[in-house]
Amino acid sequence: MSQPTRRHHRKAEVETNDRALFDAARTVVAVxxxxxxxxxxxxxxxxxxxxxxxxxxxxxxxxxxxxEAGLDRWLAAAEAGLAHEDPWEGLTHYVLTGIDIGQGALGEIAGTIEITDTITEKNERCDLAVDALVARAHAAGVLRPDVARTDLHLLIEQLGKSPMIDQLRRQGRDDLVGMATQARARINAIALDGLRAGAPRPLPYEPSDDTLLSARWERTTTNP
Incomplete structure (x- = not known):
């Protein structure tokens, strides 16, 4: 095996392990x-x-x-959304991919670890990409004008958690997981329709600023 081939194989192995670790941490931290x-x-x-x-x-x-690995996946999702010709399809791609990533499950560790400069830099890059997605959807008139980036991320965090599916898996009820997954997809579709322009009523209050999402990550406790 040549040196470039070995490096490529090693990189692919690391990426596979990172994805497995991220998904495993999401599952374990949720419990x-x-x-x-x-x-x-x-x-x-x-x-x-x-x-x-x-x-x-x-x-x-x-x-x-x-x-950091989760933020890489978020940025890739936002960039893929921006690559869509249709602004609405690009936005929904980002939201649905974010739900599948399920980074919100790691929110349980917020305040227990130090946020590194790398994490901050990657988070800022993600925010800029999502701001571009939102601005494009607003300009096209497909996203309700009172929706901001923080609204999207809070929605994704909520929809990224699926207590019923997690419970069924813990119970070994594989016969019901498929049905629960389909039900979750229906809820996701309902939520996405709520983002469309032309809603009958405006949203209450002003959108939250970044403080709501970032302040909880400030280290307040020692590692357990």
Whole structure:
């Protein structure tokens, strides 16, 4: 195997492990909150605990990396949305992809880890891309004019959690997971229609600023 091929294979392996770790952390944190253990996350991801600790020496380092990986996925979703010719389709692509990413589940660890400069920089890049998505949808007259970026992110966070599906999976009720997934898709569609221009009533209050989403991540407690 040539050196470039080995590097490509290694990069693909790291990306696969990162995705597995992110999805595992999302699942474990949804149940255990900030007390989620590295061993539980590793077991859920199917990755050896020794390998995990060789790469991330602390739980905080692991969570910091997972947040960065999640932001990379958010930015890719926003950029893919901007690549859509249709402003509404681009916006809905971002929202539905964000729901699937489910970064909101990691909100349970907010305030327990240090936010690095890299996390801040990636978050700012995501915000700029989503601002462009919103502005384009507003200009096209397809997004209700009183919806702001923070509204989208709060909506995505709420829809990204699915207590019923999580409960059914814990119960081993695979016979009902498909039905619950379809029901969730219907709810997502209802929510998306609520974003369309032409709503009969304006939204209450002014949209929240970034403080609502960012202040909770300021470190207030020590790591569990």
């Amino acid at each position: 255990d909150g900030a007390h989620a253990s590295v061993s539980a996350i590793a077991a859920q991801a199917g990755i050896g605990i020794g390998s995990l600790y060789r790469r991330y020496r602390t739980k905080e380092a692991l969570f910091q990396h997972l947040i």
